[in-house]
Amino acid sequence: MALMNLPVVGPISVCESLVAVVTVCVVYLLLRLLSTQIPEGLKRLPGPKPLPIIGNVLELSANPHLSLTAMSERYGPVFQIQIGMRPVVVLSGGETVRQALIKQGEEFSGRPDLHSFQYISDGKSLAFSTDQAGVWRGRRKLALSALRFFSTIEGSSSEYSCVLEEHISKEGMYLVEQLSTVMKANGTFDPFRHIVVSVANVICGMCFGRRYSHDDQELLSIVNLSHEFSQVASTGNPADFIPFLRFLPSRTMKAFMDMNDRFTQFVQKIVREHYISYDKNNIRDITDSLIDHCEDRKLDENSNTQISDEKVVGIVNDLFGAGFDTVSTFLSWAVMYLVTYPEIQEKLHQELREKVGMDRLPRLTDKSNLPFLEAFITEVFRHSSFVPFTIPHCTTKNTSLNGFFIPKDTCVFVNQWQVNHDPTVWKEPTDFSIERFLNADGMSINKLEAEKVMMFGLGKRRCIGEAIARSEVFLFLAILLQRLRFYQKPGQAPDMTPEYGLTMKHKRCQLSASLRT
Numbered sequence: 001m002a003l004m005n006l007p008v009v010g011p012i013s014v015c016e017s018l019v020a021v022v023t024v025c026v027v028y029l030l031l032r033l034l035s036t037q038i039p040e041g042l043k044r045l046p047g048p049k050p051l052p053i054i055g056n057v058l059e060l061s062a063n064p065h066l067s068l069t070a071m072s073e074r075y076g077p078v079f080q081i082q083i084g085m086r087p088v089v090v091l092s093g094g095e096t097v098r099q100a101l102i103k104q105g106e107e108f109s110g111r112p113d114l115h116s117f118q119y120i121s122d123g124k125s126l127a128f129s130t131d132q133a134g135v136w137r138g139r140r141k142l143a144l145s146a147l148r149f150f151s152t153i154e155g156s157s158s159e160y161s162c163v164l165e166e167h168i169s170k171e172g173m174y175l176v177e178q179l180s181t182v183m184k185a186n187g188t189f190d191p192f193r194h195i196v197v198s199v200a201n202v203i204c205g206m207c208f209g210r211r212y213s214h215d216d217q218e219l220l221s222i223v224n225l226s227h228e229f230s231q232v233a234s235t236g237n238p239a240d241f242i243p244f245l246r247f248l249p250s251r252t253m254k255a256f257m258d259m260n261d262r263f264t265q266f267v268q269k270i271v272r273e274h275y276i277s278y279d280k281n282n283i284r285d286i287t288d289s290l291i292d293h294c295e296d297r298k299l300d301e302n303s304n305t306q307i308s309d310e311k312v313v314g315i316v317n318d319l320f321g322a323g324f325d326t327v328s329t330f331l332s333w334a335v336m337y338l339v340t341y342p343e344i345q346e347k348l349h350q351e352l353r354e355k356v357g358m359d360r361l362p363r364l365t366d367k368s369n370l371p372f373l374e375a376f377i378t379e380v381f382r383h384s385s386f387v388p389f390t391i392p393h394c395t396t397k398n399t400s401l402n403g404f405f406i407p408k409d410t411c412v413f414v415n416q417w418q419v420n421h422d423p424t425v426w427k428e429p430t431d432f433s434i435e436r437f438l439n440a441d442g443m444s445i446n447k448l449e450a451e452k453v454m455m456f457g458l459g460k461r462r463c464i465g466e467a468i469a470r471s472e473v474f475l476f477l478a479i480l481l482q483r484l485r486f487y488q489k490p491g492q493a494p495d496m497t498p499e500y501g502l503t504m505k506h507k508r509c510q511l512s513a514s515l516r517t
């Protein structure tokens with residue numbers, strides 16, 4: 001919205017354009033000459049030579065995770081590229097990433113002030129905004145404790161170990177029913193279309209205390225718009241790195257802004273309803289608990305009000321947004337792998353039949369008893385690496401990594417895809433093999449290998465929804481595998497080519513399924 005209000009460049013003469021271009025080039029060269037004095041004992045970052053103004057944009061290709069992986073083979077695990085006018089440090093290799101995000105976690109815990117990030121949750125996102133460390137830490141703590149509380153409290157009956165298990169079990173069964181109904185009516189179904197509603201309902205239950213039907217147009221219009229978001233939020237938009245592009249119309253950017261507006265309005269409407277019906281003695285969900293936190297602060301003279309009410313309650317935006325897209329993308333990929341490898345699907349079903357049986361639903365406590373399923377989940381995470389980069393990081397002070405100097409406020413990309421496909425760590429990294437995560441006896445998980453897979457980031461910015469996400473992917477998949485058999489439409493092998501983004505999706509497609517007896 002703000003971008004559309006900016007004045008578009010008016011008519012300018014050739015002479016004026018030339019002067020502008022020459023000035024930009026001179027300033028650019030001067031900045032490069034004056035930039036980065038390397039402290040003694042440290043080295044300058046290696047990397048490809050940038051072109052003026054556009055930097056290394058042309059070398060990034062449509063799949064930056066692949067081109068940056070190829071560059072890491074040439075320049076090593078820490079190197080610098082220039083995207084437009086902005087230097088970006090790229091980290092690869094498990095050891096180097098661990099060193100940066102865990103051992104030097106504080107120095108790499110910032111977020112860069114990318115232009116497009118200001119449109120996410122009105123610039124007040126917990127995950128994307130450049131909040132000062134104190135504010136971000138306070139919000140993160142609040143978000144973590146709200147998530148923990150509203151996933152571990154008791155369910156409505158003793159059948160469930162906690163409310164999270166109840167939400168997932170119920171949504172899992174609705175999903176099975178929904179898919180068999182669609183199969184009866186159409187003969188095929190689009191996996192993402194249905195999975196995303198079920199997963200959104202789990203996080204809606206926790207955040208807003210409500211669920212939506214699979215045909216709810218309002219919810220569908222929100223959850224199906226994540227594609228534009230994902231495209232821009234991953235490694236940014238050209239306008240984040242080449243400032244004058246902000247003044248030119250961009251279709252991707254407009255779609256990104258529209259999507260963010262609609263998403264924020266959707267959540268704000270629910271938050272407004274919560275403010276009206278809020279009752280201190282009946283805290284129903286995460287939104288209520290955040291409102292309650294603000295109300296309590298008002299009564300406490302000594303309370304720390306560094307974080308505004310808007311930023312406290314706005315945390316639900318992040319939890320809802322991050323909570324449905326990632327998990328549903330994973331599950332949708334998992335179904336694609338099941339269809340592609342029917343022999344693995346049968347093995348997983350047999351494991352469930354033997355260890356859980358067909359008379360009851362799987363539970364979270366069955367996890368340790370289902371090593372094939374856990375190995376399958378880990379291999380889908382590794383092989384698809386559908387979150388190829390973490391959210392971009394930023395250095396909070398001058399620092400060094402592997403002997404290379406990195407100035408304060410440098411944008412940092414962490415290449416999770418490379419870590420998960422590093423040929424020095426993984427045997428035949430392009431093969432899909434669940435055996436790589438099983439011990440020699442074939443009956444238990446090789447934890448050491450599983451921990452090498454990187455999907456949730458590491459250190460200070462590590463995903464706060466990891467525990468919930470892991471419970472969701474396990475239980476949804478266990479229920480689907482117990483009740484259904486998935487298969488491809490005759491003669492139509494599924495297209496496993498990922499479409500690049502913050503979360504990489506497979507192409508939308510039609511699959512088939514039948515109920516298991």
Ligand code: HEM
Nearest residue numbers: 127319322323326327390391455456457461463464465469
């Ligand atoms: C399979 C599912 C998921 C994956 C693969 C995933 C992955 C990630 C990654 C890679 C990051 C960025 C880490 C970094 O910048 O270093 C992240 C951040 C985050 N995730 Fe997740 N996530 C998942 C599910 C969830 C869920 C279910 C929630 C909430 C209910 C959630 C909430 C967040 C939040 C709030 C952040 C920002 C943390 C911060 O900036 O301090 N995620 N996630």
